Amino acid sequence: MSNAPYIILACGGTGGHMMPAEAVADKLVKAKYDVTLVTDRRGEAIGNVFQDFDRFVLGASSHMSGGIFGKIKSAFSIVTSTLNVRRLFGRRKPAVVVGFGGYPSLPAVLAARMMNIPYVLHEQNAVLGRVNRWMASHCVLLALSVENTERVPAGVKTVVSGNPVRTLMASLANIAYAVPMGGGDIRMLILGGSQGARILSDVVPAALDKLGDEYRYQLDVTHQARAEDVERVKTAYHDAQIRAEVKPYFDDVAGLLLKTQLVISRAGASTLAELTAMGRPAILVPLGIAADDHQSANAARVEEVGGGWVVPEEDFTIERLADLLDKLFEDMGDMRNASDQMRTLARLDAADTLATIIIDIGQAKGDAKADADVNPGKMSNAS
Numbered sequence: 001m002s003n004a005p006y007i008i009l010a011c012g013g014t015g016g017h018m019m020p021a022e023a024v025a026d027k028l029v030k031a032k033y034d035v036t037l038v039t040d041r042r043g044e045a046i047g048n049v050f051q052d053f054d055r056f057v058l059g060a061s062s063h064m065s066g067g068i069f070g071k072i073k074s075a076f077s078i079v080t081s082t083l084n085v086r087r088l089f090g091r092r093k094p095a096v097v098v099g100f101g102g103y104p105s106l107p108a109v110l111a112a113r114m115m116n117i118p119y120v121l122h123e124q125n126a127v128l129g130r131v132n133r134w135m136a137s138h139c140v141l142l143a144l145s146v147e148n149t150e151r152v153p154a155g156v157k158t159v160v161s162g163n164p165v166r167t168l169m170a171s172l173a174n175i176a177y178a179v180p181m182g183g184g185d186i187r188m189l190i191l192g193g194s195q196g197a198r199i200l201s202d203v204v205p206a207a208l209d210k211l212g213d214e215y216r217y218q219l220d221v222t223h224q225a226r227a228e229d230v231e232r233v234k235t236a237y238h239d240a241q242i243r244a245e246v247k248p249y250f251d252d253v254a255g256l257l258l259k260t261q262l263v264i265s266r267a268g269a270s271t272l273a274e275l276t277a278m279g280r281p282a283i284l285v286p287l288g289i290a291a292d293d294h295q296s297a298n299a300a301r302v303e304e305v306g307g308g309w310v311v312p313e314e315d316f317t318i319e320r321l322a323d324l325l326d327k328l329f330e331d332m333g334d335m336r337n338a339s340d341q342m343r344t345l346a347r348l349d350a351a352d353t354l355a356t357i358i359i360d361i362g363q364a365k366g367d368a369k370a371d372a373d374v375n376p377g378k379m380s381n382a383s
Contacts, residue, residue, distance in 0.1 A: 005033045007034070008097040010037075015049070023167065031355065038104070056085070058085070096361050099121045125295075125297065141158070142159075162350030167351075173348055185219075200225075257275070262328065282307070305342075307339075308338055
């Protein structure tokens, strides 16, 4: 067993939780810490994150689906998973547990609370997630991605750390935005996420087909679509005579953003963190079924500074999108300005900031324990 300080990072199995956790994990490893990821089967299945890290995979499930029987099953799985995590911590007690939200983070945070292990929470969205709301009252610190995050319980100690982006993304952040010039390519990236790609696949190709030839033949589109929609989306672009690459997943999002001039996407927190880091203007379509409508709150921050254009799901039609794109392509300066404004929201130091917070809390706990071992009466007198 390693003698290095030990940190647990716990997060739900979606990219929005996993990617910031991985960014922090990289910083902790460079600081000579051992890191274990606690996640669910979805997290285990994401192949391009935490590839070189130890993982502890849970069977925890959300209570958000399946009716009363789903809720009972979820409660049972969380209890079972919490007991399993407690056994993990019994074998090697972590200095700090960090919860990045999502139901799979709950067992690790519960176990930390039961075992008097300090825990930190990180919230990616502009509305505090449900698990973080439940556990915030006993956390050492709640790290927020944006100012004025909604639904933070009173009395909880907070800091605005920003939302960590992966190291490669941060390293490319200062590369300038290239405005489409003359008859050159207009490069677009369409990102739907695991839950929200279908409406983009339904609307975007048809809207681009309605553009005049002077724009349509300049388009170079990269489009993420659900696996079952890939062929029909490819056909739609082919019939419209628009150059397009369509896949269910792209590994090199940083490289794609580097050459992209306009993004159409959902408004997930990690997507927006990457867009702000790279300064890429975006048309944002918040996911209507997102818990607490947090994607609308995320997107509002971008719209407030002029970094993009928000179109609610109910208004995201072929005609509305075609009209908006026609105006943007007529005066490319609006996209240039939006790029500049998008960068004002970036927090490129977020991973370093959060890693430093975690290390400091772990060291403080270790110092307090050492002091108590030397002066056992001191801690009891303080309690």
